[in-house]
Amino acid sequence: MGNDQGKPNFKELSKGTKFSTKELSDWHKKFKKDFPDGKINKQQFITLYQKMFGDDKAASTEFCEHVFKRYDTDNNGVVDFKEFITTLSVASRGTNEEKLMWAFKLYDKDNNGRTSQSLMILSLANFFYLAIYKSRNVANPSQKAKDTARSILNKADDNRDNRLSEAEFIMHVKDCPEIKDMLHGF
Known part of the structure; x- marks a missing residue:
């Protein structure tokens, strides 16, 4: 993805997603605004997921942790922009x-x-x-x-x-x- 301090290579990232470089740039700005260090840790993810779904059946902490693991494809304990946007690409524009x-x-x-x-x-x-x-x-x-x-x-x-x-x-x-x-x- 590039270094964590700079911007990712949007041209390269657009090849692996269904977003244009402009859309990726816009998403990255929003991501960095919400997560200035460029990563979502497990607790932040759980909080976000529970806020989105709010229903205790589908947003139990155990289930949220499991979803987090699926986003965290490199198993390093955080979801970076590339992991986030790749999953979002499938969810929003995948077949x-x-x-x-x-x-x-x-x-x-x-x-x-x-x-x-x-x-x-x-x-x-x-x-x-x-x-x-x-x-x-x-x-x-x-x-x-x-x-x-x-x-x-x-x-x-x-x-x-x-x-x-x-x-x-x-x-x-x-x-x-x-x-x-x-x-x-x-």
Whole structure:
């Protein structure tokens, strides 16, 4: 990324993201304003995440720490601008498949390319709850989110081993109407 005191190489960074050099420059200014040392530590990240989502189900400290680890790709205990903007690029401008791949990796806690169906149900339910049902004032949004997640994942578990591979997850989940709607909203 360049040295931590100066500006990153926006031209080089634009090759690895879906942002123009101008957009990267604007994002960097905002990032440096909020994080003058150019890094987000774990506690700052948790505070930000909890402020954004505010819901104790999806913003528990344990879950926030897990999300932080996914942002901190070099495992040095902080999220620098390059790590931040790379993730933001996928979340805001990635293809549906790229977004789903990132989401799957978020829940593949041991990085083995598979995750338990129960963990995915819980994770997707929290996501549906926050991203769709609560904001649309759906009756009993928490239960509706769990039911939707369970239905999707029961269809996705092709080999019925109660675990989902990334391929199973992406193949089945990307065609779910609620997820399509949600992915286009980001």
